[in-house]
Amino acid sequence: MRKIFASLLVLALFAPAVAAAHDGPNISTARKISFPRLDDGRFVLAVDLHTHSVFSDGMVWPSVRVEEAKRDGLFALAVSEHLEYQPKAADIPNSDRNRSFQIAREAAVVKPDAMGADRSPLIVIPGSEITKIVQPPGHMNAVFITDANTLVKGTAEEQVTEANRQGAFVFWNHPYWHAETPSGVATLDKMHAEWMKRGLIQGIEVANGADMSDEAFKIALDNNLTILGTSDIHGLIDWEYDLEHGGHRTATLVLTKAETSDGLKTALIAGDTVAIYNDNLIGKKANVEAVVRSTLKMEVGEALPKTTVQGVSIINDSPVDYVLENVGAEGAYDEGHVFTVKSGSTFTLLIKNVPDPKKLSLTFKVLNTYVAPREHLVLTVKDTTP
Ligand SMILES: [Zn+2]
Ligand SMILES: [Zn+2]
Known part of the structure; x- marks a missing residue:
């Protein structure tokens, strides 16, 4: 258990450094x-x-x-x-x-x-x-x-x-x-x-x-x-x-x-x-989806030892924060079903009951997107890293 928390902690320590790009001296980058x-x-x-x-x-x-x-x-x-x-x-x-x-x-x-x-x-x-x-x-x-x-x-x-x-x-x-x-x-x-x-x-x-x-x-x-x-x-x-x-x-x-x-x-x-x-x-849906898909990625990390509780990173490469609602079958162990992945940062969470991490996919409603009036993009993400 310590191992996974240690690795998540490392990610968590780095993430705010990227997210801090919004603060004072880096306005020139964040804008x-x-x-x-x-x-x-x-x-x-x-x-x-x-x-x-x-x-x-x-x-x-x-x-x-x-x-x-x-x-x-x-x-x-x-x-x-x-x-x-x-x-x-x-x-x-x-x-x-x-x-x-x-x-x-x-x-x-x-x-x-x-x-x-x-x-x-x-x-x-x-x-x-x-x-x-x-x-x-x-x-x-x-x-x-x-x-x-x-x-x-x-x-x-x-x-x-x-x-x-x-x-x-x-x-x-x-x-x-x-x-x-x-x-x-x-x-x-x-x-x-x-x-x-x-x-x-x-x-x-x-x-x-x-x-x-x-x-x-x-x-x-x-x-x-x-x-x-x-x-x-x-x-x-x-x-x-x-x-x-x-x-x-x-x-x-x-x-x-x-x-x-x-x-x-x-x-x-x-x-x-x-x-x-x-x-x-x-x-239009195809255009919003193309932009979000290229900037919102998922990577599977390690499971908690002797469990099927799986560490996952959600990476946001866009200049806007993504507000995500988890609408898929998978539930998070350590998060609510709505969370924000800040611009330029990595958000880590644990997903419960994942028997085969290779098959894991997560489905999010991206609440700060609109593909029709009052309708948000729904996107399924998988780990595509080789
Ligand atoms: Zn005008
Ligand atoms: Zn005018």
């Missing part, structure tokens, strides 16, 4: 939305396709958006200024609507003498927010556009059509926003339904900043739209998120074969995404 490659070899790239600068109603210069994005380990960023809403126009006339993108792109270039996060590459994607004061059409983002100036005027339909002509990826922003939808409930109106049918809208935000919407998630699943989370940041990421305690900005994970702008766009159009919101993972 990064950095996932390992999927088991099928695809990359998991974090992107934020909806942010603002002083070139619309944001509070910062576009270069600050870039530095924040680099600190958060993003692969790509869009600074998507409102086309119709320019409250700073008296101070920043903004006659060229591509300027914000140009400044951000320039700021993202890695300089030879760059230090810290500035050494990281970042792709800046040109984008704009179509901003109508009535829902529908409400707000929509067009990213991968070629010229924001040609999008400024016109009806939303004309703008969405022109964005698509430019090859854009277009998504419906915060369809539940209380300022335009007082009930807070996203509903699919005729206008958006028609545009979806014509392929003019390809995605929808299910999470925006501090909000998420079950109804927007349902609209996404029912209409096979790409699922997005975005920060829609106007102030500073550091003010809005609890980075100090392991928090991350609302963003989108894109599952892509190529770490390029084209690879990103292809995966966005294909719908290969997972929204990350308040460290929950939200998306």
Whole structure:
């Protein structure tokens, strides 16, 4: 008995050292939305396709958006200024609507003498927010556009059509926003339904900043739209998120074969995404499962001597904590049926009555994932180490 407890103790001593990455001096590591490659070899790239600068109603210069994005380990960023809403126009006339993108792109270039996060590459994607004061059409983002100036005027339909002509990826922003939808409930109106049918809208935000919407998630699943989370940041990421305690900005994970702008766009159009919101993972089941399966592993350790009580390690290689509910037949000897495996750490537990450890599998409901409104991913894990 002492032997197994000693080995578990060793693991337990090491685990907090990794988990402590959330504390003060290591914020720079903990805030990064950095996932390992999927088991099928695809990359998991974090992107934020909806942010603002002083070139619309944001509070910062576009270069600050870039530095924040680099600190958060993003692969790509869009600074998507409102086309119709320019409250700073008296101070920043903004006659060229591509300027914000140009400044951000320039700021993202890695300089030879760059230090810290500035050494990281970042792709800046040109984008704009179509901003109508009535829902529908409400707000929509067009990213991968070629010229924001040609999008400024016109009806939303004309703008969405022109964005698509430019090859854009277009998504419906915060369809539940209380300022335009007082009930807070996203509903699919005729206008958006028609545009979806014509392929003019390809995605929808299910999470925006501090909000998420079950109804927007349902609209996404029912209409096979790409699922997005975005920060829609106007102030500073550091003010809005609890980075100090392991928090991350609302963003989108894109599952892509190529770490390029084209690879990103292809995966966005294909719908290969997972929204990350308040460290929950939200998306189509196959996508959420791919991300969790590649970052949540099980290893079988030793049994307590002369017993079938088996030591098991659960390893979390993701930047988010996994909250697990044991829903399988196997019961734990030394844990309740709900426990948290912290980001970047190993959690050890004892499983009762395991006659053949080689055949052991555990089934968890991952409570901080959503594969449909109010429905969590259920995942069976086995020891796959050779
Ligand atoms: Zn908006
Ligand atoms: Zn916005």
